[in-house]
Amino acid sequence: MRMYRRIGATLKRTAIHAGPTILGIIVLDFLLLQLVPGDAADMIASESGSATAESMAAIRQRFGLDQSVLNQLLNFLGHLAQGDLGFSPRYNMSVFDMIMTRLPGTLLLMATALSLALLLGIIVGSVMAAWAGRWPDRVLSVVVLVFYSMPGFWVGLMAVVLFSVNLGWLPSDGSMTVGANLTGWAFVWDRLSHLILPALALASFFIAVYARLTRAAMLEVQRQDFMRTAAAKGLHPFFIQLHHALRNALIPVTTVAGMHLGNLLGGAVVVETLFGWPGMGRLALEAVLARDFSVLLGVLLLSSFLVILANAAIDLLHAWLDPRIGPA
Amino acid sequence: MTVVTPLTDVGSRTIRRDRKLRAFLRNPTFVAGVVILGIFVLLALFADVLFPTDPLDMVGPPVLWPGQDAEFPLGTDSLGRDVLAGLVHGARASLLVGVAAAAIGLAIGMVVGATAGFFGGRVDALLMRVVELFQTTPTFLLVVVIVAIGEPTVRVIALAIGLASWPTVARLVRAQFRSLRESDFVMAARSLGYSNLRIIVQEILPNALPPVIVAASVMIANAILTEAGLSFLNMRDPNLVSWGGMIGAGRDLLRTAWFLTALPGVAIALAVLSLNLVGDGLNEILNPRSDP
Numbered sequence: 148m149r150m151y152r153r154i155g156a157t158l159k160r161t162a163i164h165a166g167p168t169i170l171g172i173i174v175l176d177f178l179l180l181q182l183v184p185g186d187a188a189d190m191i192a193s194e195s196g197s198a199t200a201e202s203m204a205a206i207r208q209r210f211g212l213d214q215s216v217l218n219q220l221l222n223f224l225g226h227l228a229q230g231d232l233g234f235s236p237r238y239n240m241s242v243f244d245m246i247m248t249r250l251p252g253t254l255l256l257m258a259t260a261l262s263l264a265l266l267l268g269i270i271v272g273s274v275m276a277a278w279a280g281r282w283p284d285r286v287l288s289v290v291v292l293v294f295y296s297m298p299g300f301w302v303g304l305m306a307v308v309l310f311s312v313n314l315g316w317l318p319s320d321g322s323m324t325v326g327a328n329l330t331g332w333a334f335v336w337d338r339l340s341h342l343i344l345p346a347l348a349l350a351s352f353f354i355a356v357y358a359r360l361t362r363a364a365m366l367e368v369q370r371q372d373f374m375r376t377a378a379a380k381g382l383h384p385f386f387i388q389l390h391h392a393l394r395n396a397l398i399p400v401t402t403v404a405g406m407h408l409g410n411l412l413g414g415a416v417v418v419e420t421l422f423g424w425p426g427m428g429r430l431a432l433e434a435v436l437a438r439d440f441s442v443l444l445g446v447l448l449l450s451s452f453l454v455i456l457a458n459a460a461i462d463l464l465h466a467w468l469d470p471r472i473g474p475a
Numbered sequence: 476m477t478v479v480t481p482l483t484d485v486g487s488r489t490i491r492r493d494r495k496l497r498a499f500l501r502n503p504t505f506v507a508g509v510v511i512l513g514i515f516v517l518l519a520l521f522a523d524v525l526f527p528t529d530p531l532d533m534v535g536p537p538v539l540w541p542g543q544d545a546e547f548p549l550g551t552d553s554l555g556r557d558v559l560a561g562l563v564h565g566a567r568a569s570l571l572v573g574v575a576a577a578a579i580g581l582a583i584g585m586v587v588g589a590t591a592g593f594f595g596g597r598v599d600a601l602l603m604r605v606v607e608l609f610q611t612t613p614t615f616l617l618v619v620v621i622v623a624i625g626e627p628t629v630r631v632i633a634l635a636i637g638l639a640s641w642p643t644v645a646r647l648v649r650a651q652f653r654s655l656r657e658s659d660f661v662m663a664a665r666s667l668g669y670s671n672l673r674i675i676v677q678e679i680l681p682n683a684l685p686p687v688i689v690a691a692s693v694m695i696a697n698a699i700l701t702e703a704g705l706s707f708l709n710m711r712d713p714n715l716v717s718w719g720g721m722i723g724a725g726r727d728l729l730r731t732a733w734f735l736t737a738l739p740g741v742a743i744a745l746a747v748l749s750l751n752l753v754g755d756g757l758n759e760i761l762n763p764r765s766d767p
Contacts, residue, residue: 171608182624296696296747298703301722301740308733412613417704421726431616432708435623443620451611 161459187236233441242445253426259346264353272361295355300417303348345422364396405461409454505756511749519567526560530716568717576698579637584644592652651683685761692754696747
C-alpha cells in the first residue's frame with residue numbers, strides 16, 4: 148500500500164516538475180535550431196542538384212518554412228498539444244512514424260549496453276572491493292582505467308577487426324541480415340550476433356565508470372557499524388557482501404546510471420554510425436546535416452522524456468533499496 | 476607559566492610543501508600520469524620542430540606498414556601521409572581543443588555555480604532550472620548542433636564542447652559554495668564589511684577549488700574523447716590533423732591496414748589515461764580527508 152502511495156507521489160511530483168522543463172526544452176531547442184544556417188529547402192535543393200527560386204519558394208511554403216520564427220514556434224506547439232509531431236520534408240513521412248521506425252533499435256541497443264555495463268561493472272567493482280589493496284584490485288584497477296580512457300567507437304573498431312575481419316565470428320554492420328527471412332532461434336541468434344559488438348562498444352566506457360563507483364561505494368560501506376554487526380551475527384561473508392554492502396553501494400551506481408541513460412542516446416550516435424545500426428542517434432545526426440528540424444526536435448523531445456522518466460524510475464528504485472529515503 | 480613550543484611548526488610553509496611533494500612522489504601512478512602528459516605536451520609544443528613538413532602532405536608510397544620503411548617508422552596512410560607526423564601534430568589539435576573546451580566549461584560553470592550557491596533563493600532556483608535544461612539534452616547532440624551553427628573550426632568545436640559540459644562544474648561549484656557559505660571565515664569577512672564579490676572571489680573560491688581542479692582534468696579528458704568522436708564523424712577542422720580524423724580516414728582500410736585506426740586510438744587512450752591518472756592523483760592529494 149505504501150509502495151503505491153509512493154509511486155503516485157513520485158509520478159505527481161515528476162509530472163508537475165516535468166511540464167515546464169519540457170516546454171522550456173522545446174522552446175530553447177527550437178530557437179537554437181533557428182540559428183543553424185540553411186533550412187530543409189536548401190538541403191533538398193542541394194541534393195537534387197539544382198533548383199529554381201520558384202520551386203524552393205514552393206517547398207518552403209509547403210512546409211511552413213517561410214513564416215516568421217514566432218509563427219513557426221506557435222504552430223509547432225499547437226500541433227504538439229494535439230499530439231502531432233509534424234512532417235519531415237526530407238523523409239516524406241510524419242515525424243512520429245520516422246521516430247517509430249528507429250525507436251526499437253535504439254531501445255534495444257541502449258538497454259543491452261546499459262544492462263551489460265551494470266552487470267559487468269558491478270561484478271568487477273565488487274571483486275576489486277573484496278580484494279582491495281591486493282594484486283587483483285591493482286590489476287583490475289589498471290584494466291578498468293584503460294577501458295575508461297579508450298574512446299568507445301575505437302573499442303568497437305578494434306572489436307570489428309578482431310571478431311569480424313580476423314576471426315569472422317560476428318557481423319560488423321546493421322542490426323540483422325537483410326532479406327534472409329529467418330524465424331525462430333535462427334532469427335534470435337542473427338539479431339543477437341549483430342547486437343553484441345555495438346553494445347560492447349557502447350558499454351565499454353560505462354563498465355569502467357560503474358566498476359570504479361561500486362568499488363568506492365562498497366569500501367565506504369564496509370566501514371559502517373552495521374557491517375560489523377552483521378559479521379558478529381555470524382552471517383556468511385559472501386551473504387554480507389551481497390545483501391548488505393552491495394545493496395547500499397547500488398544507490399550511487401543507479402543514480403549515475405540514470406544520468407547516463409539520458410546521455411546514452413547522444414553517445415550512441417558515433418557507435419550507431421560506425422555499425423550502421425538503425426537508431427535515433429543516427430537519425431538525429433542525419434537530421435542535423437539535412438537541416439530537418441522537425442525530426443530533430445522530435446528526437447530531442449523524446450530524449451528529454453526519457454531522461455525525466457529515468458530520473459523518476461531511479462527515485463523509486465532508491466526508495467526500494469534504502470527504506471530510509473522517505474518521500475521527498 | 477611555561478610556554479610550550481611545538482617541536483615542529485606544523486604551519487610552516489616549507490614543511491607543508493615538502494609533505495605535499497612527498498605525497499606527490501609516493502603515488503607512482505600519479506607520477507606516471509604526469510610524465511606521460513608531459514611527453515604529450517612537449518610533443519604538441521615542438522611538433523613543428525620535430526616534423527617541419529605539413530602532416531597533410533603526401534610524402535611516401537601509400538599504405539606502408541609500420542616497420543617496413545625506416546623513413547616512416549609508423550607507416551603511411553592511403554594517401555601516403557606519414558602516420559607518425561600525423562600523430563604528433565594531432566596531439567597539438569587534440570590537446571588544444573581539450574584544454575580550451577575545459578577552460579570555457581570551467582569559466583561558465585564556476586560563474587553560474589558560485590552565483591547560485593552563494594546567493595541561494597530565487598537566483599539559485601532559476602539557475603538550477605537552466606542547468607537542468609542543459610542536462611536533459613543529450614550532450615553529443617548539443618555539440619553537433621552548435622558545430623552545425625558555426626563552422627567546424629577548432630575555436631567553434633572547443634566552444635561547443637565547453638558549452639555542453641559546464642553544467643557538471645556548475646553543480647559541483649554550487650555544492651561547494653553552499654557548504655562554505657555558512658563557515659566562520661565568511662561570517663568574519665561579512666562583519667568586516669567586505670563586498671559580496673570580494674567574499675566570493677577572495678574568500679570562498681580558493682577553498683572551493685580542490686574538487687574543481689580534479690574535475691578540470693576529467694573535463695579535458697572528456698573533451699578529447701568528444702572531439703575524437705566529432706572528428707570521426709567528419710565534423711572537424713579540415714586543415715588540421717586530429718587523432719579522431721585519422722581513425723575516421725583509416726576506417727576505409729579496416730580489413731587490410733588496421734594499424735591506421737589502431738595507432739591514433741592508442742594515442743588517444745594514452746593521453747586520456749594520463750589525464751585520468753593525474754586527476755586521480757590530484758584527488759588523493761587535494762582531498763582534505765586524506766592525511767598529508
